[in-house]
Amino acid sequence: MRINEVEIEDTFAEAFPMVATRVIITAADRFWARRAAESMTGFATSVIGCACEAGIEREIEPEQTPDQRPGIAVLLFSFSAQELEKQLVRRVGQCVLTCPSTSVFSGLDSDKQISMGKKLRYFGDGYQISKKVGERRYWRIPVMDGEFVCEQSTGCTKAIGGGNFLVLSESLSGALRACESAMQAMRFVRSVIMPFPGGVARSGSKVGSKYKGLRASTNDAYCPSLRSITSSKLPPGVHAALEVVIDGLNQDDVKRAMRTGIQAACEAGTRYGLRCVTGGNYGGKLGPYHFHLREILQ
Amino acid sequence: MFPRLQIKSSASALHLDASPLTLQHFSSLPKAKWSNIQISGNGKSFALGDLFNISSGPSQTLVFSGDLSKTHYIGCHWQSEELIVEGDAGSFLGEFMSGGRILVKGNAGHHVSCCQKAGTIIVQGNVGDYAAGASMRSRIGMRGGLLIVEGHCGKWLAMRMRRGTVVIHGQTAAAVATDMLAGTLILCGAVEKPISCGMRRGTIVFSSALQRPKEIPEDGQLWLFNEVLDRQGKQISRVGGFTSPDAVELSMLPLLFSEIGAHLPDTWRPYSSRVYRSLGDRSVSGYGELIWLFPKSQ
Numbered sequence: 001m002r003i004n005e006v007e008i009e010d011t012f013a014e015a016f017p018m019v020a021t022r023v024i025i026t027a028a029d030r031f032w033a034r035r036a037a038e039s040m041t042g043f044a045t046s047v048i049g050c051a052c053e054a055g056i057e058r059e060i061e062p063e064q065t066p067d068q069r070p071g072i073a074v075l076l077f078s079f080s081a082q083e084l085e086k087q088l089v090r091r092v093g094q095c096v097l098t099c100p101s102t103s104v105f106s107g108l109d110s111d112k113q114i115s116m117g118k119k120l121r122y123f124g125d126g127y128q129i130s131k132k133v134g135e136r137r138y139w140r141i142p143v144m145d146g147e148f149v150c151e152q153s154t155g156c157t158k159a160i161g162g163g164n165f166l167v168l169s170e171s172l173s174g175a176l177r178a179c180e181s182a183m184q185a186m187r188f189v190r191s192v193i194m195p196f197p198g199g200v201a202r203s204g205s206k207v208g209s210k211y212k213g214l215r216a217s218t219n220d221a222y223c224p225s226l227r228s229i230t231s232s233k234l235p236p237g238v239h240a241a242l243e244v245v246i247d248g249l250n251q252d253d254v255k256r257a258m259r260t261g262i263q264a265a266c267e268a269g270t271r272y273g274l275r276c277v278t279g280g281n282y283g284g285k286l287g288p289y290h291f292h293l294r295e296i297l298q
Numbered sequence: 299m300f301p302r303l304q305i306k307s308s309a310s311a312l313h314l315d316a317s318p319l320t321l322q323h324f325s326s327l328p329k330a331k332w333s334n335i336q337i338s339g340n341g342k343s344f345a346l347g348d349l350f351n352i353s354s355g356p357s358q359t360l361v362f363s364g365d366l367s368k369t370h371y372i373g374c375h376w377q378s379e380e381l382i383v384e385g386d387a388g389s390f391l392g393e394f395m396s397g398g399r400i401l402v403k404g405n406a407g408h409h410v411s412c413c414q415k416a417g418t419i420i421v422q423g424n425v426g427d428y429a430a431g432a433s434m435r436s437r438i439g440m441r442g443g444l445l446i447v448e449g450h451c452g453k454w455l456a457m458r459m460r461r462g463t464v465v466i467h468g469q470t471a472a473a474v475a476t477d478m479l480a481g482t483l484i485l486c487g488a489v490e491k492p493i494s495c496g497m498r499r500g501t502i503v504f505s506s507a508l509q510r511p512k513e514i515p516e517d518g519q520l521w522l523f524n525e526v527l528d529r530q531g532k533q534i535s536r537v538g539g540f541t542s543p544d545a546v547e548l549s550m551l552p553l554l555f556s557e558i559g560a561h562l563p564d565t566w567r568p569y570s571s572r573v574y575r576s577l578g579d580r581s582v583s584g585y586g587e588l589i590w591l592f593p594k595s596q
Contacts, residue, residue: 067552146547
């Protein structure tokens with residue numbers, strides 16, 4: 001299969017189960033909402049080293065947020081609901097509570113809930129006020145610019161982490177341009193985040209290592225510098241590979257993001273020296289979700 | 299199909315207990331037996347058919363019509379669906395209500411919404427004393443749901459109220475929020491003093507700048523009041539106090555109004571995000587808040 005002369009390899013990308021939540025951060029204006037969201041989603045690229053993966057999903061217009069102020073939707077993923085709650089409380093407490101004019105609300109309706117304001121309220125030192133509006137409970141914590149409003153809890157759902165595709169190009173600059181095009185298009189896909197810097201990872205990993213205790217190590221099959229000494233999967237003429245990693249709330253979201261991203265990357269085709277798009281296939285060792293590239297693109 | 303109950307003129311002079319007249323009760327009986335439902339009045343027991351003309355009403359709606367100003371406990375323990383009173387209703391309307399909607403097209407007596415747990419009550423006329431308060435059957439007043447009064451409200455509104463929201467379009471008589479525990483009152487018309495004696499927590503929003511009492515000091519001193527009403531309505535002396543109003547930005551207000559936006563009076567005007575707030579009653583270490591809204595242009 002080829003798109004714009006770019007080979008789509010007949011393989012699948014492996015992904016694994018996670019749990020996720022969505023929160024909506026609002027602020028006096030978009031600038032401050034984005035500052036809080038960027039801070040909250042910092043150091044959240046890989047669940048292995050950061051305990052969670054997080055990213056900005058989209059901007060929300062004031063008419064669609066609970067308090068009619070500009071908002072940002074943030075998605076957080078982790079391996080368990082307990083760890084997700086721990087990371088959420090820590091990140092909202094350190095990055096949103098501290099950011100001027102912000103409030104934070106649940107962005108996901110679900111029977112399964114994890115605490116947010118329920119734990120953060122103690123910062124109010126007894127001056128916090130609970131307010132129930134409809135069926136939702138909010139905590140109002142007095143702060144130096146007025147009050148920080150935080151919803152009691154947020155929904156938690158099963159999700160998918162590690163959806164991916166690899167872009168193989170003749171040069172690093174070509175691979176970068178292709179990934180940038182992909183990211184530009186994927187920004188508009190709902191319910192997914194690309195947690196790595198700019199949405200792209202250059203340190204793709206394989207499962208396991210020669211060193212005891214290391215769960216992942218460099219994916220030598222795609223390292224151009226090791227082509228001559230490993231069983232390389234890089235086709236001749238390819239000198240750079242980059243990986244776009246996708247976390248989504250369900251399989252359809254991940255598929256939609258992969259399709260959008262791959263098509264955008266291939267649009268420029270060979271102009272960027274793009275040779276091939278493949279998937280992170282670990283022989284079934286990584287996870288139960290297999291996204292077959294050619295099926296997705298049909 | 300549920301009944302339409304029109305009270306007979308001979309029965310409107312009786313003080314009736316309408317608490318057995320629920321949708322659950324009607325639906326558990328064949329239509330032919332509706333007229334045998336026993337209700338008490340003036341210490342005696344009557345068959346429903348002796349007091350009301352029973353006809354078929356709209357589906358999932360119980361309709362009362364006629365002069366029901368002495369028919370008490372209408373909608374008591376109401377759980378779901380709709381109840382409409384086409385005329386005046388007696389006291390204890392919606393006591394212990396836990397869901398659904400009650401609409402009164404006339405006035406309602408005392409103790410409206412007392413101990414209400416959830417659901418919505420709309421009274422298009424006036425209500426008597428002790429609305430949203432405690433009743434003889436519970437020390438705690440309204441504990442959830444919504445009460446909208448489009449006319450005026452009597453004394454002792456929200457006494458020992460714990461949760462829920464009350465909106466009064468017209469004037470509110472004295473002793474509002476006495477010993478209030480929590481919850482929200484939106485008072486759109488003039489409010490008679492004294493107010494909020496013994497208030498622990500909760501929110502009272504005064505929507506017009508004209509209501510801000512002139513004698514409130516500007517110098518950061520406690521705003522003291524020492525004239526409160528006893529249960530018989532006589533003025534007695536008790537020292538209470540609220541902090542003098544501070545200008546604050548409250549992020550919570552848009553959320554509060556999102557719940558009741560459709561129920562605000564036609565005279566409602568957009569308010570400035572900067573409001574004035576007093577806290578009290580400090581004589582009982584309360585953190586209840588009195589909030590004065592100002593029109594946006596001011």
